[in-house]
Amino acid sequence: SAVISQKPSRDICQRGTSLTIQCQVDSQVTMMFWYRQQPGQSLTLIATANQGSEATYESGFVIDKFPISRPNLTFSTLTVSNMSPEDSSIYLCSVEDRGEKLPHEQYFGPGTRLTVT
Amino acid sequence: DQQVKQNSPSLSVQEGRISILNCDYTNSMFDYFLWYKKYPAEGPTFLISISSIKDKNEDGRFTVFLNKSAKHLSLHIVPSQPGDSAVYFCSVSGSARQLTFGSGTQLTVLP
Numbered sequence: 001s002a003v004i005s006q007k008p009s010r011d012i013c014q015r016g017t018s019l020t021i022q023c024q025v026d027s028q029v030t031m032m033f034w035y036r037q038q039p040g041q042s043l044t045l046i047a048t049a050n051q052g053s054e055a056t057y058e059s060g061f062v063i064d065k066f067p068i069s070r071p072n073l074t075f076s077t078l079t080v081s082n083m084s085p086e087d088s089s090i091y092l093c094s095v096e097d098r099g100e101k102l103p104h105e106q107y108f109g110p111g112t113r114l115t116v117t
Numbered sequence: 118d119q120q121v122k123q124n125s126p127s128l129s130v131q132e133g134r135i136s137i138l139n140c141d142y143t144n145s146m147f148d149y150f151l152w153y154k155k156y157p158a159e160g161p162t163f164l165i166s167i168s169s170i171k172d173k174n175e176d177g178r179f180t181v182f183l184n185k186s187a188k189h190l191s192l193h194i195v196p197s198q199p200g201d202s203a204v205y206f207c208s209v210s211g212s213a214r215q216l217t218f219g220s221g222t223q224l225t226v227l228p
Contacts (some may be wrong), residue, residue: 004160033215042121043161043206043218092160105151106216108160 001029003094004109012115013083020079021112022092031098034066037090049076056110057093083116090114093112120144123174123219125133131227138222140207143188150183150218152192155204164205165192197226225226 003026013019023032034046047055056067060105069077073109080087090113122141130136142150148169151201154177155163167174167190174181178192194201 009158040220042220043216045215045217048215094160104210105163105166108153108162110158110160 001105002029002107003099004093004095004107006109006112008112009110010113010115011082012117015072015116017083018079018081019083019114020057020077021091021093021114023078025074025077026093032070032076032095033094034068034076034078035092035094035108036113037092039088040104042102043092046078053110072093081113085116088116118218119219121207121219122205123222126220127220127223128226129225129227130197133196136197136201136226137166138192138194138205138224139190139206140190140192140219142207142209144192144209144211145185145188147211149210150181150190151208151210152179152181153206153208153218155206155221158206161206163185169219199226199228202213202226 005024007022017078032049034042035043036046037043046061047057047068049055049068049070049071065081067079090111092108092111094108097105120143121169151166152164154164155161155203156164157159165179165181167183202225204221208216210216211219
C-alpha cells in the first residue's frame with residue numbers, strides 16, 4: 001500500500017484568493033487522482049493527473065479553476081483558484097495500486113479541509 | 118444523475134449485532150464494487166470488494182453481497198464493534214477504472 005500525505009491539512013481562506021494543496025506519495029505511481037467532498041456529500045472526482053501529460057478533468061471541472069501540476073511520479077499539486085464559499089470542501093488526493101490483483105484499489109491521503117469565508 | 122445511491126445517511130446498531138449497509142447502482146456495465154471506510158480527519162480506506170462475476174465475497178467479519186438483477190449490493194458486518202463506527206462509502210468501477218462513490222452511510226455501533 002502507498003502512504004500519502006497532504007499539505008495543508010486545513011485552511012481558512014478569503015474569497016477571491018487561491019490555495020495550492022500538495023500531495024506527496026512514498027512510492028512512484030503513474031496515476032494520481034484529485035477528489036472533492038462537499039459537506040454532507042459524496043466524493044467527486046475532479047481530475048486524473050498522470051506524470052508527463054496534461055491532467056484530465058471531469059465534467060463540471062476546468063483547468064482554469066483547478067490547475068494541477070504533476071512534476072514527478074511522487075508529487076502533485078491542486079490549486080483552487082479565485083475561491084468562493086462554494087469551494088468549501090475536503091480535497092483529497094489518491095493513487096491507484098497497479099498490482100496484478102483486481103480491482104485496483106485506491107489509497108487516499110488524509111484530505112485538506114478548506115473553508116472559504 | 119446519481120449512478121451510485123446510498124439511501125440511508127445513518128445507521129445505529131448495538132455492539133455484537135449485525136450491521137447491514139445498502140447501495141444501489143444504475144449502470145449494469147460496472148465491473149467491480151468496492152466499499153471504503155472513512156474516519157473523521159482521515160482519508161477513506163479500502164475495506165472489501167466484489168467482482169461483477171460473483172455474488173458474495175467474505176473477509177473476516179465483513180461480507181459483501183451483489184445482486185446484479187436488482188443492481189444492489191450490501192455490506193454485512195457481524196459482529197459489529199464500536200471501532201466499526203465510521204462513514205462507509207460504496208463505490209463502483211467500470212472500464213475507465215475510475216471510482217464513482219455513493220454519498221456514504223454513517224454507521225454508529227453502540228456499546
